[in-house]
Amino acid sequence: MMKDQARFSPAAFSSKLRESEENADAYAASLAGAGAEPLRDFRRLAEDVRSYLAQPRGEAEEERREYNECLNRAVLGYTDDRERILAVIADRLLRQRIHELPGYRHPYSTLAEALFAEVIGMNVLELVLRNRDGLEEIQVVGTAVFEVRGGIARPSVYTFASLREVERIQQNLVLYNNDRITPRKRWAEVMLRDGTRVTMTGFGFTAKPTLTLRFYTVRRFQLGQLSEPEFGTISERLRLMLLAVLQAKFNVVIIGPTNSGKTNLIKALIGELPDEERLVTIEGRHELMLQRDFPAKNVIEYEVDEEDPQHRSAQAFKLALRQSPQRIIHAEIRDEDANIYVRACTRGHAGSMTTLHANTLEDVPEAIADMCLQDGRVMNPDRLTKRIAEYVTQIGIEMRLIGGRRRLVRLAEIGWDKGDTAVREWAVFDEGSGEWHYPHLPSAEALGRLKLGARQEWTDAWPDQSLGIVPAAAGAVRSARLLQDGGAWAAT
Numbered sequence: 001m002m003k004d005q006a007r008f009s010p011a012a013f014s015s016k017l018r019e020s021e022e023n024a025d026a027y028a029a030s031l032a033g034a035g036a037e038p039l040r041d042f043r044r045l046a047e048d049v050r051s052y053l054a055q056p057r058g059e060a061e062e063e064r065r066e067y068n069e070c071l072n073r074a075v076l077g078y079t080d081d082r083e084r085i086l087a088v089i090a091d092r093l094l095r096q097r098i099h100e101l102p103g104y105r106h107p108y109s110t111l112a113e114a115l116f117a118e119v120i121g122m123n124v125l126e127l128v129l130r131n132r133d134g135l136e137e138i139q140v141v142g143t144a145v146f147e148v149r150g151g152i153a154r155p156s157v158y159t160f161a162s163l164r165e166v167e168r169i170q171q172n173l174v175l176y177n178n179d180r181i182t183p184r185k186r187w188a189e190v191m192l193r194d195g196t197r198v199t200m201t202g203f204g205f206t207a208k209p210t211l212t213l214r215f216y217t218v219r220r221f222q223l224g225q226l227s228e229p230e231f232g233t234i235s236e237r238l239r240l241m242l243l244a245v246l247q248a249k250f251n252v253v254i255i256g257p258t259n260s261g262k263t264n265l266i267k268a269l270i271g272e273l274p275d276e277e278r279l280v281t282i283e284g285r286h287e288l289m290l291q292r293d294f295p296a297k298n299v300i301e302y303e304v305d306e307e308d309p310q311h312r313s314a315q316a317f318k319l320a321l322r323q324s325p326q327r328i329i330h331a332e333i334r335d336e337d338a339n340i341y342v343r344a345c346t347r348g349h350a351g352s353m354t355t356l357h358a359n360t361l362e363d364v365p366e367a368i369a370d371m372c373l374q375d376g377r378v379m380n381p382d383r384l385t386k387r388i389a390e391y392v393t394q395i396g397i398e399m400r401l402i403g404g405r406r407r408l409v410r411l412a413e414i415g416w417d418k419g420d421t422a423v424r425e426w427a428v429f430d431e432g433s434g435e436w437h438y439p440h441l442p443s444a445e446a447l448g449r450l451k452l453g454a455r456q457e458w459t460d461a462w463p464d465q466s467l468g469i470v471p472a473a474a475g476a477v478r479s480a481r482l483l484q485d486g487g488a489w490a491a492t
Contacts, residue, residue: 038104042114045101050119050172052092053085072190074120075172076198076213077129086116119172123165124158125213136215136259140166142208150404151259166209170200191285223268233261234408235436238427240461241411245395246272248453249327249351250446253392253414255358256399261406262355263287265399266329269353270294273327280320282313283331290329300325306336313337317344330354338371345392361396361412365389365421382419389416394446396423402431413446438462 053071058064073081090112093099099111106114122129128138128147137148138156143163145156160166167181174181174188181188186202197214223242226233234242245252246269254262267288270279279299281288284306290299300323302316309315317340320328328344330337332355345352358367369385398410411427424440441462442450 038101041101042104042106042118045098046115046118049089049092049115053088053119071120072173075122075169076196077122077126082116082120085120086112089115089119118168122169124160125169127158128156132215138211138213140209140211142166142210148259151401151406152404163203163209166211167202170202170209170211173198173200189285191287197285197287222271226265226268232405232407233265235427237438237461238408238411238436241426242269243272244450244454244461246351248449250394250449251345251350251392252353252395252397253333253364254353254355254397254399255361255364256355257401259406260399260401261408262399264406265397265408266353266355267293270297270329273297278324278326279329280323280325280327281329281331282316282320282337284313287331288329314340317341321349325349326351328352332356333368333371335371335374338368339375342368342372342388342392346387361398361410361414361423362421364393364396365414365416368392385421386416389414389421402429413440413443415443415445 056064057067070081070084074085090110093112093115101111108114108117124145125138125140128135128145134149135147136151137153139146139148139153140160143160143166145158145160146153147156148154170181170188173190179188179190181200181202183204186205188200190198190200199210199212199214201210203209223234223239225231227236227239252269254265256262267290270288270290271294273279275294275296276298279290279297280302281290281299282302282304284304286301286303288301290297291301300320302320304313304316305311306313313334313336317337321344326349328341328349329352330341333341341352341354356364356367358364365385365388368388369381372384372388373379373381393414396410396412396414397408398412400407400409402409407429408427409429410425413424413426415422415424424443426440426442427436427438429436441447
């Protein structure tokens, strides 16, 4: 009988791959006359420097945090931080009285610079980072590099020579954040204070090591800017509609693929709110950064960790609801917190906002209902979906990347009609003409809420007759008739 074949081990295979690459490096070095021993000495010294840099520095927690931030920024190519870390490495070598390694040759001016390139440098990504103008993301898959500008990813002219270089950069980034990529945990995330986010996966979790650097590119968020031709995210009429939605405190849900502008739009909406309004944000990672960009706002920002029972989103919601929020800004509805967010929206926290992964606005209420049902509670699915459509997802916004521009492609009122979700489109973007069309007027219920909650600014957003805005002499008769006509969900 044949013996059972040994099980495939991603960790063992990765180790063999790394060993073969190190052997290849040593062989190349010996051909160049440097020899394998000096190369091993250099790598041992590099590990010593890497460990030295990773040690906490500073008396206070804030000082230690700033030092770690400096390390991260140095790895990501920020000039001032790189000069500071290079000075730390040079000082380390001076204290150890190490000036050069016998037999080891390198193309740098000093040994400190050679070590800096090994433990801090980004290899070929440094060449990409030289042109930061318009650079939104760097995406690395194996040895391939892609640059994202204007929302479009294109292959870079630069590539890595080996997987080992990608893995070295990963280890540098996680090490300086007190993290690890190991056979037991083959992923990590790094978030810098300026909003730059780094996501990485190791071999065995993904087919090849990956590295994604998403840069924070916009600092001011205003609806007026998004309606300008430079951005073209919304039209001027849409800007007035969104202001009306904010002022009338509708609950809003935004859908759209990654990098379609959901976060930018939420921040632009928040930027229009009065600073005294009490806001609570709940995120898995601090991305909105409201206190940084809007320091005068009355906002509490939660960063939740679903792997920590004491700091999950459920606990954040419980505490948030006791902190008198007027609006709750939830970064993204997930299975674990869907029920809590639904309860928050139906118990007096009007004007709340969230995002969701859904194909169309018509799918949104049912998608949230499905998440609510996953916690095992016995609920009537239809009644739950109806409640969500009427109270949680009152206004739906769909974002999309079109022709390199982030566009609001649908603004709609979501409700319930004849046992199913009903979507009443207030605005739709036409890709052919590049313009927005406004097919439907608000329903009678939404219209009444707009009239009570919104200021004079919204009056130009819809045709006068749709809102009952008429000369005083015409008065209540026309207004009442228009309110009645606006009640049907059918197209008007």
